[in-house]
Amino acid sequence: MYLTPEEEAIFNGERGATYQKAIEILAALGDIYGADRLIPIKSAQIAGVSYKTIGEAGLEWISDLKGKVAVPSILNPAGMDRECWKEMGVSQDFADKQQKIIRAYEALGVRTECTCTPYSIFDNLAGLGDHVAWSESSAISYANSVIGARTNREGGPSALSAALIGKTPNYGFHLDENRKPDILIRVDAALHNSDYGALGYIVGEMVGDKVPFFKLKSAPSKDELKSLGAAMAASGAVALYHVSGITPEAGKYDPPEEKIMIEQGQIKEVYSSGEPDLIAFGCPHSSVEELVGLARLLDGKKVKKDVWICTSRAIKKKHPELVKQIERSGAKVFCDTCMVVSPASERFNCMMVNSGKAHKYVPNLCGVKSIMATTEECVKAAVRD
Template identity: 55%
Template sequence: MELDRDEERILAGERGETRQKMLELLVALGKVFGAERLVPIKSAQVSGASYKTIGEYGLQWLSSLDAKAVVPAVLNPIGMPRGRWQEMGVDPDFAQKQQAVVAAYERLGIGIECTCTPYYLRETDFGDHLAWSESSAVSYANSVIGARTNREGGPGALAAALVGKTPCYGLHLEQNRKPQLVIDVKADTKNWSIADYGALGYHAGKLAGNRIPYITGIRPDKDQLKGLGAAMAATGAVALYHVAGITPEAVKRPFDLTGLDTIAVESAEIRKLFKEIPVDAVAVGCPHCSPAELEEIARLLIGKVVSMPFYIFASQGVIDNNLRTVDAIEKSGARVFADTCMVVSPVMEQYEAIMVNSGKALAYVPDMCAAVARIGTIEECVRVGTE
C-alpha cells in the first residue's frame, strides 16, 4: 500500500502506540483485500458494543487502548438501555459490565448514542466514504444514500475512527458497485408493509448471497428500503443493492444488465414466511424505528392496553425528538427503549416465541435469543400484543 507522509508518521509510532497499532491493522486489511491506499472517511459506526457479544476479553482489549476518534463515530446497539436498564429487567452484574464497555468507548471519543441507524443522527451524503460495521446500516448507507462503505468488523471500524481513514477497496470503488444479478419481483406490492419488504429481503438475501442484486417490480419508501436491505444483509451478505428507478445509483447510473442471471420471486414465496404461531412477547425496531414508524405504532395503540411484553427500540436521538409520540405509546404499557435491541439484549432470551415486523429479526432471533420468531405487520403486532 502507498502511504502518505502523515500515515507513515503514525505507522512509525509518532502519534502514539494505539494509533500505530490501529494503522497496522488497517494496512494489514488493505493488503489482504488489495487496497492501494487509504481513503479519508466522514464517519464511523463501531460494532462489538454489547457485553453479550464481546465479553470480558473484549472489554480488556478496549481498556488497553489510548487514543481519541478523529471523525464523528457512534456505537452499535448495546445489551441494555443505559438509562432504563432496571426497568427492562437487566441483571445488575451484566449492567455493570455493559457500563464499563460504554465507558471504554466513550474514553476513546466514540459517541455513545448506541444505534444501528446512525443515518438518523448525522447527515450522510451520496459518495461519502464511511467505515460502518452493522450490516443493516451498511446496507442503508450504500444502497439508499449512495455512500460508500464496506461492512467493517468492530476492530476495523474502531481503527478507522481513531485514524480517520479506511482501506480503499471493495465498495469504496465505483467499479465494484455494479449489479451482479437481477431479482424480478412478480407480485402486487402496492399495499406492502415494512414487514412484507422484510420478508422479501429475508428470501432475496438467500438468493443473492454476497452478490449485488438489482431488484425490479417494487416501489418501496425509505423505511421499506431499510427493512428490505436489513433482511438481505441478515440472510445473505448483501451490503449493497439497487432498486430500479428508486435507489440513487440505479437512477444516476444506467447499469448494463446484459448477461446477468435473473431470478423471479413470486408472492407465494413471500407469504409462506407469515406463519401464525403463539408468542409471549412482541418486539419492534430491528433496525431501530424511524419517527414515522413510531407515529404509526402510537396511532395503532391509542386506547389499547398491551397484554404481553411489548418492546419498541429506537435511537435516543429519535426518542428525544418525538417525546409526545413515545409518551402516547407508553400509555398502552408498551415500552420504547433506546441503545439496545432484541438481538443483543440478554433480556430477550427469557421468551420462547417473539413476534417481530422485521425480516432481519426473523433471521436473527432464533440464533441470538434462542426463541422462535414470527413476522407480521405493525398492525398484526399490535393486534397480537393487545389481545
C-alpha cells in the same frame, strides 16, 4: 499497500501504541484485499458494543486504548437501555460492564447514541459518494444503497481503527467497479411495510453477497428500503443493492442478465402465526414515522403481552408525547439497544417480529423461537388474551 510518510510514522509507533495498532489493522486488511492506499473517510459507525457479544476480552481491549477518533463516530446498539435496564430485566453485573464499555468508547471521542440508524438522527455522517467506515450490517446496507455513500462490511475493530486514523483501505465497495449489480430481482407482488423485510429475508438467502438490482411494482419508502436491506444483510451478506428508479446509483446501470422472479406466495411463506410471549419492533431502530404508525395501531388498546419498541434515544427525547401515547397501551419504548443484542430477550420462549433481520438473528443469537408477521398482525397478537 502504499503508506504516506505520515502513515509510515504512525505505523512505526510515533503516535503511540493505540494508533500504531489501528493502522496495522488497516494495513493488514489493505494487503489482504489488494488495496492500493488508504483513503480519508467522513465518518465511522462502530459495532461491538453489547457486553453480550464482546464479553470481558472486548471490554479489556477497548479500555486499554488511548487516543481520540479523527472523524465523527457513533456507536451501535448496546445490550440494554442505559436508563431503563432494570425494566428490561438486565442484571446489575451486566449493566455495570455495559456502562464501562460505553464509557471506554466515549473516552475515545466516540458519540454514544447507541443506534443502528445513525442516519436518522445525523444528516452529516454520509452523503452521496462519501467514503465511510460503518460496521453494523443494516447501516452498511443503508449507507451504500439508499444514501449512495461507500463502505465495506467493516468489523468493529476495523471500523474503530478507521475512526482513529480517519482513513480506510481503498478496496471493495469504495471502488466503482465493485458497485455494479450482479443479479436482477423482479418482484411480481404488491408490497407494503413489513413485506419488504420478508422480501429481503428471501433474497438474502438466494444471492449471498451479490449485488441485487430490484425491479419493483411500487416505490418503497426509506423505512421500507431500510427493512429490505437489513434483512438481506442478515439472511445473506448483501452490503449494497439497487432499486430501479429509486436508489441514487441505480440509473448508472443496465439490469443484469441473470435474474430471479419473486412472487406474492413466496412473501407470504415467510410469515407464520403462533402465541409469542414477546412482541418486538425496531430492528433496525424505529423511525419517527414507524412510531407514529405503531401509536395509531395501539391507540385505545391495552397490550396483554410484553411489547418492546426499540428506537434511538434522540428520537425518543424529541417526541415525548408520541412515546407517552404508545406507552399508554402498556408497550415499552426502549433506547440504546434492541431485542437481538440484549440478554434480556433470552428469558422469553417465543418472539414475534415484523423484521426480516430480527427473524433471522433471534433464533441464533438469542436462542428464542421467532415468528415473523406483518406489523398489523404483531399488534393484534399483542392485544389478544
